Amino acid sequence: MIFSRSTQYAIQALVLIAGQPAGHPIQSRVIAQRLKLPVPYLGKLMMQFAHAGLVEGTRGRQGGYRLNCDPRKINLLQVADVVSAGHVTQDCLLGLKACGDEDACAMHCQWKPVKQQLFALLEGQNLARLAQAVARGRYRLEDINVGRLVNGGGLAESQ
Numbered sequence: 001m002i003f004s005r006s007t008q009y010a011i012q013a014l015v016l017i018a019g020q021p022a023g024h025p026i027q028s029r030v031i032a033q034r035l036k037l038p039v040p041y042l043g044k045l046m047m048q049f050a051h052a053g054l055v056e057g058t059r060g061r062q063g064g065y066r067l068n069c070d071p072r073k074i075n076l077l078q079v080a081d082v083v084s085a086g087h088v089t090q091d092c093l094l095g096l097k098a099c100g101d102e103d104a105c106a107m108h109c110q111w112k113p114v115k116q117q118l119f120a121l122l123e124g125q126n127l128a129r130l131a132q133a134v135a136r137g138r139y140r141l142e143d144i145n146v147g148r149l150v151n152g153g154g155l156a157e158s159q
Contacts, residue, residue: 007083009037010045011130012141014079017055018071019131025064028057034141045083052082071127077119079127089119 013031020026028046032039046065049055054074057065067074080088092099092108093115099105133139 003080003088004083006045007080007088009035009042010049010083011076011079013037013042013045013065014049014055014067014074014127015130015134016141017065017067018074018127019135020066023066025058025062025066027064031065048082054078054082067127071131072129074127075123076125077122080122 012035016031016034017026028039028042031037032042035042046055046057050057053068055065056068057063077088084091092105093111094105094107096105099108101108130139134141
């Protein structure tokens with residue numbers, strides 16, 4: 001499963017926010033500059049997370065984005081699900097409108113255990129863990145790419 005670019009940018013932005021000291025918002029222009037994103041595009045992504053109750057945005061010189069909850073409680077599957085409006089966990093691998101145990105597509109039986117394993121892996125990766133890895137210099141923020149998850153839930157290290 002390959003996540004959309006929007007999902008990857010959202011993960012990067014949320015990891016950056018999670019890396020801030022508690023109660024200290026980070027301005028959208030700083031996030032956008034760091035991730036090389038247009039500010040309006042970032043704003044649309046963050047609006048989705050605000051509606052989901054995961055982030056709070058405030059305007060003004062002292063404003064910015066901050067998490068509404070403990071970053072240990074926000075996992076990558078939740079992030080992907082917010083960006084995709086619930087489609088990550090529900091969509092058919094072959095793109096069919098209806099696919100489940102009752103009305104399976106040709107790949108459903110083979111894909112279901114892989115999908116469950118992938119979801120478990122993503123649920124095991126939270127924003128706090130990723131922010132700590134970035135802070136320790138283990139990964140560069142721009143290198144976090146969900147498509148490169150490897151070996152027991154870790155991320156591929158930059159070389």
